[in-house]
Amino acid sequence: SQTIHQWPATLVQPVGSPLSLECTVEGTSNPNLYWYRQAAGRGLQLLFYSVGIGQISSEVPQNLSASRPQDRQFILSSKKLLLSDSGFYLCAWSVGGGRNQPQHFGDGTRLSIL
């Protein structure tokens, strides 16, 4: 069966520090991968998605970037964090190639910026 792992579960970082969040998927090949942010009391905002290695689409201009160095690895990064980057970050995957495929989510990373 397929599984998705995100780490770390929680992270406290000072303003201006770098960020790297990692997500890996097991049990499937060539998945679509997604990064979402969920701010307190708000819905989910899609940040990035990827349909293949090295292919990244950005949904909103921001202080973050994403990379997909391997088929089942998706990384969210920042060179210098801002206070507004605080939130709950969720990685998700879906089977590639179809609009009718549900997304499956990891357990999330709670990021607090001080």
Add this chain to the structure above:
Amino acid sequence: AQSVTQLDSQVPVFEEAPVELRCNYSSSVSVYLFWYVQYPNQGLQLLLKYLSGSTLVKGINGFEAEFNKSQTSFHLRKPSVHISDTAEYFCAVTDSWGKLQFGAGTQVVVTP
């Protein structure tokens, strides 16, 4: 463009009472609809999905939803809730590119 409206931001309900969470969508293409549940400090878990066929869809944990094309709705129901159903529920629709558009969420609070 696709969009999703969840009409209630919070729904209080007593244990063993029924609950209905309302979801309306707009879409210019054929729709695929989903309900997700999020427990505190966890990711989203798929409750059920409508892809085609029967308009009444049954999901996990005793939830069901009915797709109504004429009313562009996909309301979620459970006949008898438990304390453990306290969570946030998200309705979502796929857009023409296959990306999910989420509603703002409905917080369900179950009290004894």
